[in-house]
Amino acid sequence: MKLQAQQGLMTTYRSPWRNRGPVGIAISVALITFYCxxxxxxxxxxxxxxxxxxxxxxxxxxxxxxxxxxxxxxxxLLYSFGMIAGGTWYLRQHGNSRYHQLRIATNIAVQVVLAFCLPYALAFVGQPEYYFSYFWPLSYSNLFPETLQGLPPYLAAYSLVGAFVIAPAASVLFGKRWYCSWVCGCGALANTFGDPWRHLTFKDSRSWRFEKVAIHTILVTCLVMTIAVTVGQLLHFKAEWPYQLGGFLKGWYGFVVGAVLSGVVGTGLYPVLGPRVWCRNFCPMAALLGLTQKIGRFRIRVKPDMCISCGNCTTYCEMGIDVRSYAQSNTSFTRSSCVGCGMCAHVCPRGVLRLENAAPVASDKRRQGIDAVDF
Amino acid sequence: MHVVIVGNGVAGTEAATLLRSRDRDCRITVVSEESDHFFSRTALMYVVSGQMSYRDIEPLERDVCARLGFERVRARVTGLDPERKLLTLASGEPLAYDRLLIACGSEPRRPPWPSYASLRGVGHLVTMQDLEWLEEEVHGRTAVDAPPRPRVHETDLPSPYKRRKAAAASSGKRSTRPVIVGGGLIGIESVEVMLAAGLRPTFVVREEWFWPIALDAAEGTWIAEELRHHGVDVKLGANVRDLVGKDGLVSGVDTDQGPIEADLVVVAIGVVPNTGWLGDAVRRDAAGGILVDEHLRTSAPDVWAAGDCASVRWFDGRVRPEQLWYTSRDQGRVAGRQLAGETDAAYVRGTWYNSAKLMDIEYTTAGLVNMKVPGEQSWYYEEKGTVRSTTRIVHTEGRVVGFNFLGRRWDHSVCTRWIQERRSLPWVLDHLDEAAFDTEFVPPLRIPADLRRQA
Incomplete structure (x- = not known):
């Protein structure tokens, strides 16, 4: 079996359900209804x-x-079936890449074992329902004092160490892809069930500006809410109003971010705005890991002077990154939003791009030509 | 100062943006007959197949001309008067310039077949208008995003940017028996377009194996094998004598290996400079390429040429057009600096390299391959494991001069450096992994010990 290159040509836009046509919109309406x-x-x-x-x-x-x-x-259960079906579709499309084989297999295993079977089985051994593959700030209630008190010490410690040590440290070493593309259930659903629509993500600079404002606003909101709830719960024995304020913030955050943005909008709009609406614009975890990724070792390396500007990389970037603009200006780069799905490198007909974990090399930073003008 | 650039392809666009970065104030006019926006010609096949949309193949945002203050003119240029520094547009309108860059690219090479010009269902895959025609022949309609088609061709002048009438429009049937003539990159791209549409094309190749200019017999045979595996009828060593038509539509191809039934013929036998409109205004070579010096200056004062239409000095010393994306880009950059008054800016061609994707097989080359270097020998290894690949290293007089790779990704810049450093074959084999560019988790290339010893 061949492990690289594209498996023949894709007829993406010629499938009526994949080109933002009436069929795609109908699927979107159905998904939104389901999430409501x-x-x-x-x-x-x-x-x-x-x-x-x-x-x-x-x-x-x-x-x-x-x-x-x-x-x-x-x-x-539906999530797991959706991922298995989508993962099968994905591997039929792009499965001639070993990166994709390992990544999608890991995604499905994490979902089935850590996010379904294990939480279900924990009750039989007298343990609370716990999801090992989710950390604060994505699982925003993980660090509230009342949540931690309700957990056995090893799980409380896992929540804290996971959020403050494991997640950032792994992002510095491998980029945020270790989480967003290999472990996280939201990303895994996007990359399996949502993959047929990945080319629909907006690539223009306006959507980039929106993304930067939106995702960091949510991160700050999540931080403020977590602190308010923590203070309120810790001081509950003294005063009632901080506790109520925390509860109020938690309720609104849960409704707006937890339900509407991650579920109804984030997944419901897959066939219209592409599969990473939530990850790209609203996920506080993605924002936090993105910042650590920027100072870490992960980057997309660009082979110099080989890009033909065809734009397959940009078209198939689910995070809306204009990869082509970096490739055609010979700039190896790390973008905080990049989840490292590996598709840009996979679809490149000239093998210009490579995902890697390595210290930057001075010669890769050569900038010339078209980006001499600030677009 | 008014700078006019004829052509908004990669050379023209690079020159315009580079000039703007050097000179915020000068007036820049970009003339294009073909399209409103700069697009990537290399991606035409992806739009036909449906892998990308028309908008997807535009590398820049659409407001870039407004932001950088480029005036756009959508028209065919019909003549140049270098004495009076004047261009003539098809409408008869003049366009005056202080400095001029000709970056008008290539047009498809026309075949010598008697009935080529008279039949519908025969065309190329080189221009935006070719794309629209082929899309209609194969799919009946565009998938999404088709650009508006302004009426710029009303003059009836011959032009590669004229929309052909599709045979599908006359017969009411989309193509089911496509034939592609010409065993080069556009040929194989056209084949892939047909496969994506669910068709089984016939691929007529004049040479003994696919793409002998770049591949040797074993490598070309692998590509042909891959094509046949996907259901392509590959006819090697076949020469087309003429086309056969019925009621004005193409119905077959007559070759020296017998007739082939066809309702669509894509002719991909190369491209030639699109410079007929220039007449004697600037000096051109026999093939039509505009003769330029290393500063890309033409024979006329204040006129430069860059990209496919310019004949430059190649690495082998010969002067001819270099029809590649990245050399056009590099030439555009040099031309942009020249237009900005940097008179020492020069186009220097380094060691040759290129890459392509032939069906699923990636191809990378560097240096002198298939160039018949005196005393050359080839070291060749065919890998048939988890990954199938071929590695060919051309060496002479104890040093490596060229690389040809299929099936794996390699960093050509490392290879060209080794060639310049005059590395020996054993040294290169010992360091080959440094040039590997495979994606993560792909098992690395392992060369058997006995092959290593032979070197």
Whole structure:
């Protein structure tokens, strides 16, 4: 089996469901509806100055019928099936690359074992439901004092060490891809179930400016909220209002970021805006690891003077990075948003790009030509 | 100062942006007959197949001309008067310049077949208009994003940027029997376009094996094998005598190996400089290439030429057009500096290198390969393990002069450095892993000990 190059040509835009046409939009509407039912099922959502919507909750009865503890396990099951189906599709498309084989296999294994089977099985040995593949700030409630108190010491320690040591240190060594493209469930869903739409991500500089403002705003908000909740919970024995303030912030953060942006918008708009809407614009974990990636060893190396500006790299970048602009100006680069999925290197017909973990080399920084003008 | 650039391809665009970076104030006009925006010609095949959209193949954002203050003129230029420093547009309008860069590129080479010009369903894959034509023949319609088509061809002048009428439009049927003539890169790209559309094309190659200018028999045979594996009918050593037509539509190709049924013929037998419109205004060589010195100056004062239309001195000393993306880009940069008044800016061609993707097989070359260097010998290794690859190293008089790689990725810049450093074959084999550019987790190339000893 060949391990490199493209497996023949892709007919991407000629599939009606993949070119932002009516079929794609219909899929998007269906996904958005599903996520509204998932997050708001059984509740009445009142839009300020607008109507109240009572959402049905069909997932809880399904969970009971299947013997699963709650609806989130039904979601986990669907998530796993979606990833296996999408992963199969992905490997049929791009599976002649060993990087993709190992990465997608890891993604699916992490989801099935760490994010579904293990949390389900922990209850049988008297342990709390715990997700080993998610860390603060993505799993924003992980570090609240009340959460940590409710965990056995080894799990509380894992939460703290994972967020403050493992995640940043690994990002310095390998780039944020170790998490965003190999471990994280959100990224894994995007790269399997969402992969057919990866070319739809906006690449223009306006969307880059939006991304930078949005993602760092969420990171700061998450930080402020976590501190407020922590202070409120720690001082609860003294005063009531900090506790209530923390609870209020947590509630709104959970609704806006946890439900709407990560689920309804982040996944629901896959067929319209590409699969990494959440990861690119809103995920606080991606923002934090992106900052550590910038000072770390990961980079995309550009082979000098070989780029033909065809634009396959930019087209298939799910994070909307204009990879071509770096390639055609001979600039090896590290962008904080890059999740290291490896697709730019994979689709390049001239083998110009290479993902690597290495210290920068002075000769790679040669800049000339078209980027002499500040676009 | 008014600088006019004819052509908005890579050479013209590089020159314009570089000039703007040196000179914030001068007036820059970019004339193009072909398209509103600079696009990557190398990616035309991806738009036909559906892998990319029209917008995707534009390397720059669309407001770049406005931001950098380039005036755009969408018209065919029909003549140049270097005495009066005047261009003539197809509408008859004059366009005056102080400095002129001709970067008008190539046009497809036309075949000598008697019925070539009269039949529908026959065309090329070189220009934006070729892309639109081929898309109609193969898919019936564009996938997304087709650019608006301004009426710039009303004059009926012959032009490579004229939209052909599709046979599919007359017959009402999309192509099912495509034939591609010409065993080069555009030929194999056209074949891939047909495969992506689910068609089984016939590939007519004049030579004994695929692409002998770059590959030897074993390498070319592997590519042909790969093509046949995907269902392509590869006809090697076949010469086309003429086309066969019926009711004005192409219906077959007559070759010296017998007739081939066809409802679509893509002619990919190379490109020639698109310089017919220049007449005697500047000196040109027999092939039509504009003769330039190392500063890319033409025979006319204040007129430069860059890219596919210019005949430059190659690494082997011969003077001819160099029809490559990256050399056009480099020449555009030199021309931009010249236009900005940097009179010492010169185009110096270093060691030759190139790369391509032939179906699924990646190809990298550096130095003198298939150039019949006196006393040359080839060291060759064919890897057939997890990765299939070939490695050919050309050496003479104890030093390595060329590399030809298929199936793996290599850093050509390391190879060209070794050639310049006059490294020996055993030294190169010992250090070959330093030039490897494979993606992560791909097992490295291991050369068997006995082959290493032979060196």
């Amino acid at each position: 039912v998932l997050y708001f099922g059984g509740t009445t959502l009142t839009i300020p100055y607008g109507p109240s919507i009572s959402w049905p909750d069909p997932l809880t009865p399904i969970a009971q019928a299947l013997g699963l503890r709650h609806k989130w396990f039904v979601y986990g």
